[in-house]
Amino acid sequence: MSDTPQYPIESGCPDGFQYLHPVMKKNFGNWDFHERPRPGVLRHVAKSGDEIWTVRFGTQRQLGPYEINLLCDIADEYADGYVHFTIRSNMEFCVADEAKVEPLIQAIEDAGYPIGGTGNSVTMISHTQGWLHCDIPGTDASGVVKALMDELHEDFTHENMPNRVHITTSCCQINCGGQGDIAINVQHTKPPKINHDLVANACERPSVVARCPVAAIRPAMVNGKPSLEIDEKKCICCGACFPPCPPMQINDAEYSKLAIWVGGKHSNARSKPMFHKLVAAGVPNNPPRWPEAAAIVKTILEAYRKDALDWERTGDWVERIGWPRFFELTELPFTKFHIDNWKGARNSLNASTHIRF
Amino acid sequence: MADTPKNPERHHTFMPSEKKSTKAFYDTPNLDELEKGPWPSFVTGIKRLAMQEEFGDMMVDLLGQLEHSYNTRLGYWKGGTISVFGYGGGIIPRFTELMGADGEPMFPECKEFHTIRVQPPAGNHYSTDMLRRLSDSWSKWGSGLVAFHGQTGNIMFIGTDNDRVQHFFDDINAYGWDLGGAGPCVRTAMSCIGAARCEQSCANEMKIHRLLVNNFIDDMHRPALPYKFKFKVSGCPNDCMNSIQRADMAVIGTWRDDMKVNQEEVKNFIADKGRKYVIDNVVTRCPTNALSLSDDDELAVDNRNCVRCMHCINVMTKALSVGDDKGVTILIGGKRTLKIGDLMGTILIPFMKLETEEDYEKLTELAEEIIDFWAENGLEHERCGEMIDRIGLVNFLEGIGVDVDPNMIATARQSSYVRMDTWDEEAEKWNQRKAG
Numbered sequence: 001m002s003d004t005p006q007y008p009i010e011s012g013c014p015d016g017f018q019y020l021h022p023v024m025k026k027n028f029g030n031w032d033f034h035e036r037p038r039p040g041v042l043r044h045v046a047k048s049g050d051e052i053w054t055v056r057f058g059t060q061r062q063l064g065p066y067e068i069n070l071l072c073d074i075a076d077e078y079a080d081g082y083v084h085f086t087i088r089s090n091m092e093f094c095v096a097d098e099a100k101v102e103p104l105i106q107a108i109e110d111a112g113y114p115i116g117g118t119g120n121s122v123t124m125i126s127h128t129q130g131w132l133h134c135d136i137p138g139t140d141a142s143g144v145v146k147a148l149m150d151e152l153h154e155d156f157t158h159e160n161m162p163n164r165v166h167i168t169t170s171c172c173q174i175n176c177g178g179q180g181d182i183a184i185n186v187q188h189t190k191p192p193k194i195n196h197d198l199v200a201n202a203c204e205r206p207s208v209v210a211r212c213p214v215a216a217i218r219p220a221m222v223n224g225k226p227s228l229e230i231d232e233k234k235c236i237c238c239g240a241c242f243p244p245c246p247p248m249q250i251n252d253a254e255y256s257k258l259a260i261w262v263g264g265k266h267s268n269a270r271s272k273p274m275f276h277k278l279v280a281a282g283v284p285n286n287p288p289r290w291p292e293a294a295a296i297v298k299t300i301l302e303a304y305r306k307d308a309l310d311w312e313r314t315g316d317w318v319e320r321i322g323w324p325r326f327f328e329l330t331e332l333p334f335t336k337f338h339i340d341n342w343k344g345a346r347n348s349l350n351a352s353t354h355i356r357f
Numbered sequence: 358m359a360d361t362p363k364n365p366e367r368h369h370t371f372m373p374s375e376k377k378s379t380k381a382f383y384d385t386p387n388l389d390e391l392e393k394g395p396w397p398s399f400v401t402g403i404k405r406l407a408m409q410e411e412f413g414d415m416m417v418d419l420l421g422q423l424e425h426s427y428n429t430r431l432g433y434w435k436g437g438t439i440s441v442f443g444y445g446g447g448i449i450p451r452f453t454e455l456m457g458a459d460g461e462p463m464f465p466e467c468k469e470f471h472t473i474r475v476q477p478p479a480g481n482h483y484s485t486d487m488l489r490r491l492s493d494s495w496s497k498w499g500s501g502l503v504a505f506h507g508q509t510g511n512i513m514f515i516g517t518d519n520d521r522v523q524h525f526f527d528d529i530n531a532y533g534w535d536l537g538g539a540g541p542c543v544r545t546a547m548s549c550i551g552a553a554r555c556e557q558s559c560a561n562e563m564k565i566h567r568l569l570v571n572n573f574i575d576d577m578h579r580p581a582l583p584y585k586f587k588f589k590v591s592g593c594p595n596d597c598m599n600s601i602q603r604a605d606m607a608v609i610g611t612w613r614d615d616m617k618v619n620q621e622e623v624k625n626f627i628a629d630k631g632r633k634y635v636i637d638n639v640v641t642r643c644p645t646n647a648l649s650l651s652d653d654d655e656l657a658v659d660n661r662n663c664v665r666c667m668h669c670i671n672v673m674t675k676a677l678s679v680g681d682d683k684g685v686t687i688l689i690g691g692k693r694t695l696k697i698g699d700l701m702g703t704i705l706i707p708f709m710k711l712e713t714e715e716d717y718e719k720l721t722e723l724a725e726e727i728i729d730f731w732a733e734n735g736l737e738h739e740r741c742g743e744m745i746d747r748i749g750l751v752n753f754l755e756g757i758g759v760d761v762d763p764n765m766i767a768t769a770r771q772s773s774y775v776r777m778d779t780w781d782e783e784a785e786k787w788n789q790r791k792a793g
Contacts, residue, residue: 005442006527010578011535012571013546016480016553016563019487024553031556033675044554052554060369060399062515064406064501067397068492070367072485083488084550085481085505087598094554112362112369113397128508131426132419133451133472133515135434140426142399143391150394175693176508179602211738213696240695246435253430266602268594269668270644273601275699287427288387310638311672342698 021082023052023096039159040115041101053101054092055079057113058124058149058156061089062132062142070111078104088124088166090117114157122155122165122301128176136243137171138186138256139285144169147289148184151298162308162317165301168264173238179264181314182300183276184293186285187259191216191235192248199227203245211240258283258293262300262326263315274315280332296332303329322356369397372405378413380466385420387427403502412500415516418464419500422455425463439471439519441526444578447474447536448522469518473499473525474511474537476545476570479563480553481506491529498525509587510547511537535574541738542580543573543728544587547600551592551610557670558592559610559683560711565720566590569608572721573728583735583744586728593679595667600691601702605741606724607688612680613708615660622676623656639669684710685720689727689753690742700742703750707764726757760790 017025027046034044042054059067071091075081078100079093086092091113093104105115117123125148128134130141148167149156155165168177170185177183199205205228209217216234220227228241228248239250250256260283264276279300283293300314307329308317318326327334340348362368370392382404391400400420407416426432439450449472455463462468477483491512495501500516507513517525526536537545546569549555551562569588576582589600592610600607627635632654640648640656644666647659656676670677687709688702706723710716727741734756735744745753754761763769 005523008441008443008526008578009530009535010574011530011533012574012577013476013535013567014478014533015567016478016482019478019482019484020553029552029558029561031552031554031558033556033678035674044556054554058396060397060402062399062402062502062504064402064503065492065496066371066405067369067402068488068503070369072489073367075485081485083483083485085477085483087481087547087549089505091505110363111367114395126508129504129513129515131423131432133434133449133470134432135436135451137432139430140423143388143427146391146394146396146398146400149396153395173694178508178599178693207737211696238695251431256430266596266599268596268601268664268666269671270642270666273596273701275602275701285430287430288390311642311668344698 019082021052021080021094021096023050024094026050027052036119036159039121039157040118041105042118043098051096051098053095053098054084055095055101055104055108055115056086056090056092056117057108057115058117059089059091059113060142060146061124061127071113074104074107074111078107086117086124088117088126090124114153116157116159119159120161120163120165121157121159122152122161122167124156125149125167125169126177126180127169128171130171134171135246136174136239136251138188138239138251139171139258140287141169141171141177143288144184144290144293148294148297151294152301155301161301161305163311163313165304165314166264167297172242173240179266179274179276180261181264181276182297183261183264184297185259185261186256187281188237188239188250188252188256189282190252190255191230191232191237192239192241192250193252194222194228194230195247195249196222196225196227198247199245200225202247203228205245208241208245208248211244213238213240217241256285257281258285258290260293260296260300263313263318265313265315267313270311271316271319276315277318278338279326279330281337299330299332325356370401372401373408376408376413377410378407378417380414380417382407382417383421383424385424388420388424406501409501411496412516414466415470415500415518416467416502418466419470419516422453422464422467425455434470439522441523441536444536446539446542446578446580448472449474449539467516470500470516471518471522473514473517473522474507474509474539474545475514475529475534476537477506477510477512479546479548479566480550481547482550482553490532491534494525494528498528509537509544511545536578538577538580538585540580541582541584542578542586543570543576543582544585545577546570546588546590547598548590549592549597551590555592556674557595557667557679559612559679560590560592560608560685562590562592562610564717565608565685565711568717568721569606569724572724576728582728582732584738584740586731586741588724593667594665594686595671601688602691602693602699604691604702605689606727607691607702608720609686609688610683611665611686611708612683614680614682616658616663616665616670616680617678618656618658619676619678620655623673624654626673626676627654635673639672642668644668684708687720687723690740690745692740692742696738697743697746700740700746702742703745704762704765705754705759707762723757723759730756760786
């Protein structure tokens with residue numbers, strides 16, 4: 001650190017306007033329509049008649065100077081020197097001249113980056129840090145995503161799905177990956193193991209007690225030391241106590257499993273936004289390629305691709321065909337765990353005679 | 358691609374021939390497996406960084422620790438308290454917990470491996486010059502590894518030690534970059550590409566985004582709220598920023614006059630896709646049956662019953678578009694599971710014009726009311742939506758001075774267990790508002 005530290009300049013969020021392509025600046029708020037001439041390419045036409053062509057591609061998200069300079073070189077040589085990132089970490093280069101699109105695509109593909117992620121494709125998986133950097137991860141994030149995107153590469157570069165598919169991964173139940181058409185999330189299956197020697201020094205015990213959603217944690221003296229104990233029958237293994245108290249080790253090489261959820265949707269299009277719902281659990285957390293999770297994801301995607309109507313997101317699709325059909329088509333087992341028992345659960349039950357035979 | 362690259366030195370699989378770092382690579386069979394396959398590999402990227410002279414050894418050890426995690430299926434980072442001078446947050450400190458039998462770190466070069474959260478420009482736009490400059494600064498003071506972007510929306514500069522955090526911040530702060538939020542504070546916001554490129558935009562997303570966040574910059578840099586508070590801005594109800602579920606306060610563009618129909622383009626669309634396609638994919642998919650196609654292929658819209666879901670506009674991008682009387686809808690209280698269960702945001706303000714500076718001022722005043730009330734009344738580690746769940750929406754509305762509105766509910770009360778002594782007064786308020 002410098003000897004005389006300077007007060008920070010609290011400039012906050014920088015203005016994005018300064019980094020806009022000049023055509024986007026000129027036509028800001030005055031766009032007319034768009035179309036997708038091919039997967040990975042968008043053509044937006046302004047009311048002025050100006051056009052902007054976008055080429056979207058996937059990356060490894062974690063970028064170093066080599067990748068950044070390589071991709072910026074391409075953006076400078078073949079595009080117009082501007083870069084946009086989508087919320088799902090895809091990169092986009094925009095050009096004003098249609099003639100630049102093909103050479104730009106060629107240059108990006110020559111560097112090995114997949115063009116796609118637009119429209120009714122399986123776009124990049126949104127994910128977090130996992131074992132690479134998180135302090136509470138039950139699994140890796142970048143690795144799961146790399147393994148899955150290898151499998152779904154064709155679905156990224158083609159628009160073969162009924163509608164867009166957003167897949168997410170999360171390394172704990174905080175669910176940083178967010179809602180997904182398909183979500184792959186860690187689900188612990190055993191209560192935390194407590195290191196009683198460390199609790200008194202590492203944890204503020206009342207906040208840990210307060211953190212538990214089912215009031216299963218209480219203060220206790222263990223071996224003469226102030227610690228915490230868990231009512232293991234009550235514990236739902238959510239891991240909420242672990243971040244404020246790392247001696248309550250929830251992650252386990254064997255019992256931290258993956259669960260797969262379907263039908264999360266943020267958009268208001270057609271139906272209201274929906275949360276994803278549990279479809280499979282007990283899936284092994286199996287690095288480096290997580291084949292069991294990948295197989296279930298591919299099974300769900302295939303059933304969705306074959307059976308959903310155009311424009312139906314996975315959640316719309318299941319609403320239309322009903323859950324019995326979903327389990328029939330995917331051949332996933334339906335268990336007592338699929339029936340919710342949390343607050344408000346009765347709203348998730350079928351209070352009608354609406355049954356599909 | 359699995360095919361041999363045309364120019365191997367300009368390809369994501371490229372590996373320099375000369376290793377400038379001093380530490381030997383560990384055996385990493387699990388991670389090596391993730392260098393196969395067509396998708397660009399983050400492992401190859403980290404290995405490339407590990408060949409560098411500066412910070413190379415740190416990345417050699419990072420690969421070692423990550424491989425260890427792949428073997429044991431456990432994570433080995435713990436948090437701590439690191440910040441920069443003048444701020445209380447914005448850094449995610451990481452210290453290795455992986456100790457050998459001697460009590461010393463097994464991978465000492467990455468024993469400190471902090472992430473610096475930096476706010477991206479509104480809309481996630483960059484020039485190549487600026488990306489290179491940020492990357493150069495990070496290569497000077499840190500590992501060089503950057504994620505664009507984390508799930509909250511920050512640029513994540515991953516991997517540096519205690520001493521260099523301040524240097525990196527000073528470096529980029531001098532040319533216009535500021536830290537994001539971490540901990541119980543206002544967090545970095547997100548906004549969609551919106552008006553910059555999208556015809557569906559009903560708002561100036563960048564302006565709203567910067568106005569809200571920069572108004573609370575003190576609450577971002579000095580965490581002192583009950584828990585995190587997130588703003589997200591989407592230009593239309595497609596909500597590409599996932600704001601209803603992921604933001605404590607979601608600002609979503611919408612319009613209140615009629616949507617626009619270009620009947621000529623409707624006919625062109627039908628000529629191209631067929632009438633059945635339009636009936637099956639547009640007319641019958643309207644959630645409120647507000648569309649009807651007449652025998653001469655004219656598309657009629659019942660605008661009074663259109664809920665602005667965007668579906669038909671998404672399908673017929675040339676023929677249909679949003680109206681002219683644009684504004685925003687504001688929803689409050691979205692969040693994921695912990696601790697009380699999932700909550701979608703719910704409507705707080707059905708429609709608000711954002712044209713004049715006074716309009717924008719009203720928006721920031723509303724955000725201030727909300728954050729002040731929550732800061733006073735929220736419990737520790739309680740998100741705004743959880744507080745509303747605990748105290749009831751009406752108490753919250755009274756606390757922040759917003760009137761009830763039937764747009765706030767999906768259905769009116771079903772339970773009769775309620776005291777309604779002041780019914781007449783409340784009815785009178787409604788009548789007066791209606792008259793006024």
